[in-house]
Amino acid sequence: MPNPLPPVGPQRTLVLAQLSNSVGDGAYYVTSALYFAHVVGLAPARVGLGLTVAWAVGSLVGVPLGRIADRRGPRGTAVLLALATGVAVASFLVVRDFALFLAAACLYATAQSGLAAARQALLAALVAKEERTGALAHLQSTLNAGLAVGAALGGIALSAGTTAAYLTVFAVDAASFLLCACVLLRLPVLAAVPGNHRTKLMVLRDRPYAVLTLLNTVLLLRMPLLSVGLPLWITERTAAPEWLVSALFVLNTAAVTVFQVRTARSVNGIPTAARALRRSGALMVLTCAVFAVSAVNLPWAAVTALIGGSVFLVAAEMLHSAGSWHLSFELAPAGRIGEYQGFFGTGVTVARTLGPFLLAALLVGWGTAGWLLLGAVVLAASYALGPAARWAARTRPEPAAAGVAAAAGVPGV
Template identity: 60%
Template sequence: MPIRLVPPAGVQRTLATAQLVGSIGDGAYYTCSALYFTRVIGMSPTRLGLGLAVAWAVGSLAGVPLGHLADRRGPRGTAVLLALATGAVVASFLVVRSFAPFLVAVCLYATTQSGLSAARQALVGGLVGRAERTTLLAQLQAVLNAGLALGAAVGGVVLSTGSRTGFLVAFAVTAVGFLVSGLILLRLPEVPPAPVSPGTGPKLAVLSDRPYAVVTLVNTVLLLRMPLLSLIIPLWIAARAEHLAWLGSALFVLNTVVVMAFQVRAARGVTGLRSASRAVRDAGVILLASCAVFALSAGDVPVWAMAGLLVVAATLQVIGEMKQSAGSWQISFDLAPAHQTGQYQGFFGSGVAVARTVGPLLLTTLLLDWGVPGWLLLGGFFLAAGCAMGPVVRWAERRRPGVAESEPEPLPEPEPVSDSGEVVARA
């Protein structure tokens, strides 16, 4: 069966269109925001880092209640409102001039982003069948990377000018991207709110679901890979071969292009909890190998050899990333009760916020200060987490009998259906 990089027409393609538009804005924001607040506004890097850490800590707490809101009020309406709110918050950055309003705005940004991610995932769960879900999420991830690349190109033009007006244009692009993305979501069919009955259990049941919490924790360890290419590797290269500083950006582009081209293929064999657990285990092994090769780049080797080692390590990392993403998507949905998808996805997605909050500080100390031993220790964490996922998932299955235990047979590609569509979060 041929691998489709573009979702079929209808609901799935609409979800992808909204994802693309929103991620273009994200790419512009991520490229320009740090330099805008430090160079244009005059905020110190320490204050900027503190503000972002506080914001993502707040965001990690917001995902569950906002996901619960999506369950109870309907994911489409909730996702639309949160997309519009995110655009409005980004627009507020245009008038931020000091730390206090920045902190408020960035906390609101992290909150709406976390809630939007949970609502979008609940929307995918409500509109797309289980057999097609992981493939769609892989396609959406590929679309996400394409949008980030386009947005980063906009950001690159802004950075080349260095003008305040250019930075403000980048924020405007981000805000408009979220607003348009929210409007595209309105084209989707409504997903009815989850029914409430006396046997439904506590409102925020995920907070007392220990097996799911452990699954989320294991996945969060694997998500520590996220700050590597964006933060650690550029600093690692600059400390050892300053004239190779350009390679950090090249490795980021490599990561983006590979995910765009191969994420769907990497997710093809993931059809249930067993195959998903194997994918995560394989990801742990590959990420260990990536860390080992990164460690080798610290040796006394020629510049060309160091560059080659970094390319190999980054390639292994993106392969591990794609496998971990595909496996974690399947696990997060299959272990979540159908009537509580939003809050469960909000809780699972909090791992991203935790990795963004804790990762930079932890990895800076572990890798930049400790060097080779730190890389090997991080690789050991990845391996342990990857191997632990299978037993933890089986424990969660035993605690929730009958939950998505069998591996469904792959279905033929669906025929195009009536127009509709948008959604998904980053792994």
């Protein structure tokens, strides 16, 4: 069993910062919808509209904020954005109309998107290149552990069902980002990247990296699959009990917490990253096929199929995470990590925004055919990522190009 803690130093400090705010986020995720409806008094449709607009804004602003992290120094930028996120969450405590809610939601999404990019730039500057994928695995494990703890706290608030309980959850989330900023201040000050600061955003003209980001977005449809697609499928198309939705979420979170670091050890270059992504796509085909056969009238058979599919799903998720992390860093030019990570991170926003609509139409509307189509599309994207990565590597001015020859000869799944 790998050490659950990263080495002492910057890696462990980054993990502590991740833990500090992921606990608050876990509580926020499970209570926010009911809070905005019951405490703020907004109609669910307006909440959905506001959050969609906010994340769309956040995805657009994430790239220039990442560039600012490159130019002004990632530590200071990350600290400011953590504080801004805390302010946004705290403002939810007092907003009581749609206009203010939308403004606070846009600030929250913008600060979160920028903070993610700035953290990646911090990691790139403080962690040796060969250790980055492992460090990201530790961060992902910590994220899942924190979310699980936060979700449990949020569940207590939901059980209480009082305004005070909801307000306490949001206050804890706001405080968690303040704590995150304080932890980030323990990291060493990093100088701004030298160079021409008037240069326009390079990533917007980097076609290979854009293709890589687009293909990765297709694989990211696994995110709303767990939170939206499966719950709808279980309740609408299977005889499985509704409580299984929560059980499968716990299974996924626990597995990532325990096994993500070990899985990431197999990825140490462009060839192994491409291979991990192909294996992820193949596992997603199995996932979709097993979920498709869960539409039976026998509860025990449905539960068995759904648990089996969830095991395949979490294995695919961990391989995808490890492979995509490596490619996103390896193919980003030195000095523009924040900018490029901000762009790569837009895939998460797009998947979370459009994914629920696509998955609802495919899975609930088309049934078994929808599952098979989803698996085929993800498999195609996973296999296309290898050639896209080699194309991108050939256009890099430095290190990444070294892996092209080896990547071309990597055996299949």
